[in-house]
Amino acid sequence: MADLSKRSPALRVAIVGLGPIGIKVAEALDRGIDGLVLSAVSVQHPDKHRDWLAKLSRPPAILPIDGLAEVADIVIECAPSKLVRSIVAPFVKSGKTAVVLSAGALLENDDLIDLARQNGGQIVVPTGALIGLDAVTAAAVGEITSVRMVTRKPVRGLAGAPYIVENNIDIEKITEPLRIFEGTAREAAKGFPANLNVAVALSLAGIGPDRTRLEIWADPALTRNMHRVEVESDSARFSMSIENIPSENPKTGRITALSVIAWLRKQRAALRVGT
Ligand SMILES: NC(=O)C1=CN([C@@H]2O[C@H](COP(=O)(O)OP(=O)(O)OC[C@H]3O[C@@H](n4cnc5c(N)ncnc54)[C@H](OP(=O)(O)O)[C@@H]3O)[C@@H](O)[C@H]2O)C=CC1
Numbered sequence: 141m142a143d144l145s146k147r148s149p150a151l152r153v154a155i156v157g158l159g160p161i162g163i164k165v166a167e168a169l170d171r172g173i174d175g176l177v178l179s180a181v182s183v184q185h186p187d188k189h190r191d192w193l194a195k196l197s198r199p200p201a202i203l204p205i206d207g208l209a210e211v212a213d214i215v216i217e218c219a220p221s222k223l224v225r226s227i228v229a230p231f232v233k234s235g236k237t238a239v240v241l242s243a244g245a246l247l248e249n250d251d252l253i254d255l256a257r258q259n260g261g262q263i264v265v266p267t268g269a270l271i272g273l274d275a276v277t278a279a280a281v282g283e284i285t286s287v288r289m290v291t292r293k294p295v296r297g298l299a300g301a302p303y304i305v306e307n308n309i310d311i312e313k314i315t316e317p318l319r320i321f322e323g324t325a326r327e328a329a330k331g332f333p334a335n336l337n338v339a340v341a342l343s344l345a346g347i348g349p350d351r352t353r354l355e356i357w358a359d360p361a362l363t364r365n366m367h368r369v370e371v372e373s374d375s376a377r378f379s380m381s382i383e384n385i386p387s388e389n390p391k392t393g394r395i396t397a398l399s400v401i402a403w404l405r406k407q408r409a410a411l412r413v414g415t
């Protein structure tokens with residue numbers, strides 16, 4: 141039988157944003173993840189979510205973002221990228237953990253990483269909609285010579301991106317696959333802030349946002365968001381690809397929420413697999 145006296149108190153988790161990612165993570169926490177409890181959520185329109193939240197077995201508090209650090213040890217950011225700073229700073233400043241899905245925003249707010257370092261906090265970028273960041277971080281312990289990613293998305297998954305608007309690309313009129321972007325992960329984060337967090341996560345795991353190269357294709361025949369990554373290093377050469385089924389938000393792959401749930405399950409697990 142488990143010796144209950146050896147158990148640490150439950151880690152309190154807060155979620156910002158109840159879009160497709162936040163809802164799935166909240167449901168998983170409410171069903172039960174060993175040693176974790178959902179203490180609070182923050183949303184833009186609380187009235188839209190009140191009924192749903194009341195049906196959870198342990199409804200969390202609905203709080204403004206600046207009230208979360210008082211009631212939680214971990215915050216999961218699954219909200220618009222402009223909110224990353226206001227969500228992450230209070231947690232890492234008090235030595236706590238912030239899980240960031242809008243990874244692109246970390247490039248313009250990289251002082252948050254110093255803030256975490258100085259205060260014993262931690263910023264976690266989960267694998268999210270991508271694949272194989274464990275292999276990329278392992279290869280980066282040695283020397284990586286190149287990381288290339290090719291993303292292919294249905295037109296719906298790219299609509300509204302600033303790069304498309306600024307360059308007057310009429311993606312609705314595309315009838316065959318078209319390469320609409322070629323550049324670095326840093327450039328992609330600016331041009332596609334809600335569509336290419338994965339490229340930034342890959343760059344942070346490997347050789348950084350200025351050396352990670354990316355192509356983006358709009359493909360009207362696709363129904364899935366596809367990412368193919370190729371890595372050359374002094375320990376291994378590998379390529380990986382993933383075909384993501386979109387969630388209710390066509391920009392967000394279903395697997396993203398599952399990646400966060402998998403990370404949460406590891407926090408108090410007796411066996412952790414993968415780095
Ligand atoms: N790293 C990765 O692999 C991936 C990252 N992402 C990123 O994850 C993030 C979340 O995506 P997704 O789940 O699709 O979310 P959505 O974009 O569909 O929803 C955003 C949520 O944020 C909430 N929100 C907006 N403004 C505020 C505010 N001021 N205060 C509190 N909450 C607010 C909204 O509240 P309300 O419902 O009340 O309007 C909504 O619930 C996005 O930035 C996306 O780009 C997505 C896929 C993969």
Ligand SMILES: O=C([O-])CC(=O)C(=O)O
Nearest residue numbers: 269335336337338365393
């Ligand atoms: O990176 C993102 O923000 C989303 C993405 O590509 C995906 O879900 O496949």
